[in-house]
Every structure is written in C-alpha cells, then in structure tokens.
Amino acid sequence: MxxxxxxxxxxxxxxxxxxxxxxxxxxxxxxxxxxxxxxxxxxxxxxxxKGVVEVKERVEEHYVLTERGRDALERGLPEEKLVLFLAGRGGEASVEEVRRALGEEAGIALGQAARKGLVVIAGGVVRLAVDQAEALKTITPLKNY
CATH class of the missing domain: 1.10.10 (Arc Repressor Mutant, subunit A)
Structure with missing residues (x-):
C-alpha cells in the first residue's frame, strides 16, 4: 500500500x-x-x-482541594462540628443553639448528620442518635481522634 x-x-x-x-x-x-x-x-x-503511526491518548484527572475543601480538612466537616458541639452539650441542643454555634454551616451540618443517622431532630431539639465516637468514625473514617 x-x-x-x-x-x-x-x-x-x-x-x-x-x-x-x-x-x-x-x-x-x-x-x-x-x-x-x-x-x-x-x-x-x-x-x-494515514496509518503510519499510532497515537494513543490518555486522559489524566487531577483532583485539587478547593478553599472550601482545605477549610473542611483543617477545621472539620460541618457535621463533624455539629457532633462535637452536641457532645460538648451532653448530646443535645436546640436547633437555635446549633444555628448560633455553626452559623451558615448549620443547615448543611443538620442535613448531613440526619441523613447519616447521626442525629434526630424533633420538637426543635437536636440529639445525637449514636455515641460521639461512632458518629465521628462515620463522618471521617480516616481521621484519628
């Protein structure tokens, strides 16, 4: 040819x-x-x-922490902060206390912790549904407390 x-x-x-x-x-x-x-x-x-050489393309993906990710790594995830806050208050606090303590992260913290079965929210009160160690292990399994 x-x-x-x-x-x-x-x-x-x-x-x-x-x-x-x-x-x-x-x-x-x-x-x-x-x-x-x-x-x-x-x-x-x-x-x-023209079939004279073969070009092989390889896509590489690189993951980089955003500022929000670096903050979560340094200061903890919102639900981690919630668990620590509740543990410091005997395992429960009012939703209002949580909102004051966690600020703009309160909604995320409450939603994620509830979705993961770590807290129960009823009557305006947030309660840990599991002990602190189990909750933290669920949230950040690679982190040592």
Whole structure:
C-alpha cells in the first residue's frame, strides 16, 4: 500500500528512525526528536490518519482541594462540628443553639448528620442518635481522634 507523505511528515518519520524513537509521551518525543510539541502533535495526528503511526491518548484527572475543601480538612466537616458541639452539650441542643454555634454551616451540618443517622431532630431539639465516637468514625473514617 502506497502512502503519500508531506515533507514535514517524512522528516518526522526519518527523525524517528534515525534517533530510534519507538514509543513515548509527546513530551519525551519532542525532547528526543528536537521538535516542538505542537508541530509534533499535528504531524503525528496526520501520520496516524494515514496509518503510519499510532497515537494513543490518555486522559489524566487531577483532583485539587478547593478553599472550601482545605477549610473542611483543617477545621472539620460541618457535621463533624455539629457532633462535637452536641457532645460538648451532653448530646443535645436546640436547633437555635446549633444555628448560633455553626452559623451558615448549620443547615448543611443538620442535613448531613440526619441523613447519616447521626442525629434526630424533633420538637426543635437536636440529639445525637449514636455515641460521639461512632458518629465521628462515620463522618471521617480516616481521621484519628
């Protein structure tokens, strides 16, 4: 099967052969072949369309804590703060006391703790449904208290 190559495509294939490049990342290929990454990517894709080289794409995902995540890591999750607050008050407090103590996080804390079965909210009072150690273990299983 005959393949027609442009000058750039031909030069890239010659460089690959001369320098013994068989496989690697775009960065590695650019360094070894002495070609800028954008030209290399463009020519490689053209050669791949012609069946002369194979381009394998790999997507990498990186996770980075947001400011809110860093705050939760440093100061605790809202439901963790709620459990500690209630434990310090003998296991219960009024919803109003919780709102004053936790501020804007109160709603999130109450919702998450109730969803996880850690608290019961009835008659304007919030009560721990499990002991403090069990609640904290449920919220942050990797953290040591």
């Amino acid at each position: 005959e393949v027609t190559l442009s000058q750039g495509e031909y030069r890239l294939l010659r460089l690959m052969a001369e320098r013994g490049f068989r496989e690697g990342t775009l960065e590695e290929a650019a360094k070894i072949l002495g070609v800028d990454k954008s030209s290399l990517a463009s020519l490689s894709n053209l050669l791949a369309e």
